Amino acid sequence: MQPLLRDLAAAYSERYSYVSFDFAAMGSTAGLEELRRGNADLALVSRELAPEEETDTQTGNRLLAPTAIAQDAIAVIVNERNPLRSLGQHELRKLFTAQVTDWGELGSTAGEITVVSREDGSATRSVFEEQMMNGRTVTTMALIMPGSQAVHDYVATHEGAIGYMSIGYLGTGIAALAVEGIQPTRETIENGTYAITRPFLLVSTANPNEQVTAFVEFARSPAGQAIVRRTYGEATNIGR
16 A cells, blocks of 8 residues: 555645655554554554454444545456466465465476465455455465565566566556456456455554544545555545
8 A cells, every 4th residue: 555655645745735744664463553542643454353353342422433435456467477277266275275385286387386475464465365265375385475465576586476466556567467367457356256356454542633533535526536546556446
């Protein structure tokens, strides 16, 4: 979410020059902890909040206020020299749990498989494991990368690699696999046919200050949603 929020913040600061932004790059879970501690006004979270994160289970009081600003998909990517372009979920689970270790078992010529994953606490990883892996964890032999850009860069330069990342980072050197024959596109995200999707949330405390509320409203406004389209391409807009 960081590139998207930098673009939104830049546009907002042009309108309201007295507002400034400081960003800290970390996983969604760590960002929520900073918000709870009072060290941040907003957390950027790329997954649904758990009920116990949003509401105090004992008192029923609301703790955090999430606002969806976009709908993202997690693309499964391979090096562009890998001839495979589509795999089923069963095959992908075998790949990411290291039950299959050579591309030749799947009809490719890419050789030994290198699994690239995200760190513990990454929302991208938790959504991938929940929705693609049916709760199974990615192999402990996976190379761990700190962000989607790092995953992209490694897979783009290693022919045998496979990883997963936000579709906002799709670029040269890689190819997004169709999952069960369905590519991650704006249409398949909107109609729910692509297998791995998640919201982009701006999360504040239950009673945010006026400046935080105004920025969140801007992110959901037509001007903010135009930035979502421009920055994240295939990511879908949230209602006005």
